[in-house]
Amino acid sequence: MSHADLLPADVPVQLIDPDGRVTASADALPSPEALLRAHEALVIGRRINDQAYALVRQGRLAVYPSSHGQEACEVAATLVLEQQDWLFPTYRDTVSIVSRGVDPVEVLVLLKGDWHSGYDPVATKVAPQATPLATQLLHAVGVAHAATLRGEDTVVMAMCGDGATSEGDFHEALNFAAVFKAPVVFFVQNNEFAISVPLARQSVAPSLAHKGVGYGVRGQRVDGNDVAALLSVLGAAVEAARSGEGPQLVEAHTYRMQAHTNADDATRYRTDDDVEAWRSRDPLLRSAAYLTAQGLLTDDRVAEMDEKAEQVAAAMRAGLMADVQPDPQELFQHVYAEPTPQLREQAAFLAEELSREDAV
Amino acid sequence: MAENPAGQHEKITMAQALNRALRDAMTEDDSVLMFGEDVGPLGGVFRITDGLTAEFGENRCFDTPLAESGIVGMAVGLAMNGMRPVVEMQFDAFAYPAFEQVVSHVAKLRNRTKGKLAMPITIRIPYAGGIGGVEHHCDSSEAYYVHTPGLTVLAPATVADGYAMLRAAIASPDPVVVLEPKKLYFSKDEVDLEVPQPGIGRAVVRREGTDATLIAYGTSVPLALEAADVAAAEGRSLQVVDVRSLVPFDDETVCAAVRSTGRAVVVAESAGFASVASEITARVTERCFHHLAAPVRRVTGFDIPYPPPKLERYHLPSVDRILDAVDSLQWDDA
Ligand SMILES: Cc1ncc(C[n+]2csc(CCOP(=O)(O)OP(=O)(O)O)c2C)c(N)n1
Numbered sequence: 282m283s284h285a286d287l288l289p290a291d292v293p294v295q296l297i298d299p300d301g302r303v304t305a306s307a308d309a310l311p312s313p314e315a316l317l318r319a320h321e322a323l324v325i326g327r328r329i330n331d332q333a334y335a336l337v338r339q340g341r342l343a344v345y346p347s348s349h350g351q352e353a354c355e356v357a358a359t360l361v362l363e364q365q366d367w368l369f370p371t372y373r374d375t376v377s378i379v380s381r382g383v384d385p386v387e388v389l390v391l392l393k394g395d396w397h398s399g400y401d402p403v404a405t406k407v408a409p410q411a412t413p414l415a416t417q418l419l420h421a422v423g424v425a426h427a428a429t430l431r432g433e434d435t436v437v438m439a440m441c442g443d444g445a446t447s448e449g450d451f452h453e454a455l456n457f458a459a460v461f462k463a464p465v466v467f468f469v470q471n472n473e474f475a476i477s478v479p480l481a482r483q484s485v486a487p488s489l490a491h492k493g494v495g496y497g498v499r500g501q502r503v504d505g506n507d508v509a510a511l512l513s514v515l516g517a518a519v520e521a522a523r524s525g526e527g528p529q530l531v532e533a534h535t536y537r538m539q540a541h542t543n544a545d546d547a548t549r550y551r552t553d554d555d556v557e558a559w560r561s562r563d564p565l566l567r568s569a570a571y572l573t574a575q576g577l578l579t580d581d582r583v584a585e586m587d588e589k590a591e592q593v594a595a596a597m598r599a600g601l602m603a604d605v606q607p608d609p610q611e612l613f614q615h616v617y618a619e620p621t622p623q624l625r626e627q628a629a630f631l632a633e634e635l636s637r638e639d640a641v
Numbered sequence: 642m643a644e645n646p647a648g649q650h651e652k653i654t655m656a657q658a659l660n661r662a663l664r665d666a667m668t669e670d671d672s673v674l675m676f677g678e679d680v681g682p683l684g685g686v687f688r689i690t691d692g693l694t695a696e697f698g699e700n701r702c703f704d705t706p707l708a709e710s711g712i713v714g715m716a717v718g719l720a721m722n723g724m725r726p727v728v729e730m731q732f733d734a735f736a737y738p739a740f741e742q743v744v745s746h747v748a749k750l751r752n753r754t755k756g757k758l759a760m761p762i763t764i765r766i767p768y769a770g771g772i773g774g775v776e777h778h779c780d781s782s783e784a785y786y787v788h789t790p791g792l793t794v795l796a797p798a799t800v801a802d803g804y805a806m807l808r809a810a811i812a813s814p815d816p817v818v819v820l821e822p823k824k825l826y827f828s829k830d831e832v833d834l835e836v837p838q839p840g841i842g843r844a845v846v847r848r849e850g851t852d853a854t855l856i857a858y859g860t861s862v863p864l865a866l867e868a869a870d871v872a873a874a875e876g877r878s879l880q881v882v883d884v885r886s887l888v889p890f891d892d893e894t895v896c897a898a899v900r901s902t903g904r905a906v907v908v909a910e911s912a913g914f915a916s917v918a919s920e921i922t923a924r925v926t927e928r929c930f931h932h933l934a935a936p937v938r939r940v941t942g943f944d945i946p947y948p949p950p951k952l953e954r955y956h957l958p959s960v961d962r963i964l965d966a967v968d969s970l971q972w973d974d975a
Contacts, residue, residue, distance in 0.1 A: 367722075397753035402721070409753050413745045419711055420746070423718015423726075430674075430700055431723070449738075453711035460706055615752045616790050618759065618814040621842070621889035 286499065289490035293502040293534045296509040299562045301570025311512045313577050315360070319508045320568045320578065321586045322356035326376035327565055328590035329385055330539075332597050333375065333392075337543045341601040343394045346373040350506070350538030353564035354470045356380045357511035358438050361519045369408040369421040369439040373470075377440065378407050385593060386600030395607050415445040418454035418467065422528075425463035436522045437465045438515075444475020446492060447483050455496040458528035465528045466518045467498075470505065472537035477550040493530035505535030506564040509571070536562070609635065652829040655803040659689045659765075659821065661834060662807035663727065667697050670725060673811060675702040677712055677729035677765075685729055687767060687826055709739035716762045717746050727763040727811055734777035736766050740785070747816045748791030762816045763807070768796075769860045769910055771824040771957060773950040780947055781911030783859075786818045787887050787920070793817040793841060794887040798862035800830035802885060805838035813841065820887075822860040844891035846898055850880030853904035853967050856895060856921055858884040861908040861958060868908075868963040879967065887917055892924060899925050900932040904970040906940060908958050913941030935971035 296305045303310065310316070330349040336342045348355050355376035359368060362381070370378050378388045383400050390399025391410055398409035408417055408424075421439035428435035445451055446469055458465045469489050473480050486492055490500030499521070503514040511533060518529035536559040540547040547556075572578035613620055613628040620628065653661075667673045675690055681704040684691030693702035705712050709730060716726035730736035736743075743764065750758045770779030786794045793815055797806040803821070810817035839845055847862065848869050857865040862883045869879040882898045884891070899905045905925055909918040918939045925937050940958045948956045 396755065397749075398755075401757045402754055403757060408721070409750070409758070411746070411753065413741060416710075416714060416742060416746060419714025419742065420718035420721060422711075423715040423720070423724075424722040425718070426715065427719045427722035427724045449708075450710055450714060450742075453706070453708040453714065456706050456708065457711045457715055611755070615754075615756045617751070617793070617889075618756075622892065623890065 289500040295504040326352035332594040353508040415448035415450040443471040462527040464522040490532035500530040505533030656826040658804040666811040713739040713742040733780040767823040768820040796820040796859035842889040844894040848881040850878040857908040938966040
């Protein structure tokens with residue numbers, strides 16, 4: 282394969298423009314059903330982001346890194362996967378995990394502070410979220426390689442942000458995946474910032490998708506606020522990985538509309554004008570504009586989607602309002618398959634201390 | 642086990658015992674994979690993986706790109722998806738690039754997922770010095786791993802343990818760091834590998850003695866035994882305990898040994914400050930205080946980066962230093 286075959290298009294792939302007009306040939310678009318399904322997921326995803334932000338303000342979540350503005354990336358990453366595929370999300374990817382079918386309350390266990398992960402990674406085929414950047418990309422390669430060794434038809438979707446592409450593990454993962462021809466789609470959500478640091482401080486490469494070339498990995502750029510283009514590009518990448526063409530790298534160009542997390546003050550490093558410019562490119566408005574113009578999104582359908590989103594939000598509120606007191610004895614139970622003698626002693630010590638507290 | 646014409650067991654090296662452990666584990670369980678740097682056709686720089694690629698194919702024993710974080714990170718994913726990876730870190734100090742993966746994920750995934758994801762990963766690290774190696778080839782890095790909850794840390798010192806402990810590590814449902822004393826790779830012993838050895842979490846008394854207890858692991862075990870030999874010639878009876886399993890730690894065996902003699906010296910070659918030797922000293926003191934005739938002493942390396950080969954003998958514990966420490970244990974006849 283020549284290096285030219287690995288290079289992304291000069292401009293990110295776009296199928297529908299911010300006004301909802303088709304910018305490619307119509308047969309390049311995903312089916313109306315796929316687009317409607319994606320739109321519903323977008324509506325639910327936005328509702329989850331907004332609800333989670335409100336729950337932070339009420340003290341029900343310790344922290345929330347919102348994907349508001351990035352929902353098209355979030356839902357497309359999941360919708361292109363099959364049942365047997367794995368999703369490797371980052372801390373920001375709550376919406377993509379929910380789109381995979383995991384209960385939002387289970388996903389938010391980490392951010393609520395009850396435990397480090399609230400869902401079963403094996404049953405859901407969603408890796409546990411964790412915050413060390415880019416480390417999960419190597420795990421994704423391992424899962425994919427195991428699948429190859431066992432002759433399983435599994436693709437792994439491995440997500441990270443633009444900042445994470447500067448970490449060593451990002452590069453090791455791309456290289457390992459290429460050398461082992463592992464069926465992994467590396468999906469970079471370039472939202473322009475890593476906390477306060479703009480993309481220009483992470484990389485001066487022509488694009489992040491170009492980074493694949495050095496590893497022999499095909500790169501592609503896509504408009505990250507165009508759910509149709511994302512479904513098409515990510516879908517093709519998954520297809521290529523599944524058919525044995527090796528790992529793929531996809532960079533989505535999007536924008537983080539809110540602060541890094543609720544704890545961050547984004548006004549220190551960007552202006553309202555910057556944010557405003559992106560508001561008109563909102564992935565939901567764009568998808569709605571297109572679907573409405575096509576007559577696919579009727580008032581009834583809108584009401585139905587809003588209703589579903591409302592149900593999800595209500596379930597989130599109910600789940601997070603419940604005060605769950607995690608059992609302190611669990612602290613010792615999941616360190617080793619069998620607690621060491623030292624841990625048994627410490628568990629007994631804590632139990633005894635707690636019983637004295639109860640007695641008081 | 643090969644027998645020679647005289648019907649005796651052949652002498653084998655620890656390197657051969659480790660190789661045999663890998664071979665047996667891979668034969669018994671298809672999900673065991675061995676990978677790392679130069680472990681394929683070359684058989685590893687110490688030949689621990691000799692012949693495995695030829696026997697099991699390159700899907701089971703293979704070379705990876707040169708990237709330690711990549712090696713361990715990929716092992717995490719393989720373990721998530723049903724494999725039992727065994728990885729070789731070429732030398733102790735080259736495991737540091739993988740440190741984040743080990744500490745943040747290998748050690749924690751069981752806990753993070755409340756036991757839903759086990760990490761049956763074995764990380765083999767040729768460790769410690771005494772071989773005249775240049776910088777970065779002689780570190781004793783056990784304290785870093787021992788300090789990380791979730792990891793099991795083993796340090797075999799005998800040929801039989803080389804086999805038994807590596808087998809136990811691979812069979813463990815949890816991640817195990819096996820510190821292989823490279824100085825002892827080519828030490829030979831006549832052993833029957835079929836004889837079961839005490840499992841993970843057990844210390845062993847290697848030599849009985851009544852006057853004082855030497856507590857050692859890994860490279861320091863043969864040294865402690867040598868010191869006990871010399872002491873015996875001088876009329877002092879030293880007991881030697883081989884800790885074997887740094888985590889979990891066998892308080893029971895170690896403390897019973899110390900109580901039986903009332904005096905103890907801990908020997909290890911890593912820097913002594915905030916070390917495994919410090920931890921053992923503290924544990925023994927807390928549990929055996931009223932049996933002790935003297936404060937527990939440590940004989941360790943200095944708190945310096947591992948020295949160049951021409952100077953390493955000044956750094957490493959020696960028979961003399963061990964015996965001097967023993968002499969300082971407030972003897973009635975002194
Ligand atoms: C190894 C590591 N270093 C630093 C951090 C702290 N940190 C958390 S998020 C973040 C920025 C990540 O930016 P990016 O990869 O672009 O993802 P985004 O948050 O924009 O989605 C940093 C520096 C971390 N989590 N892990």
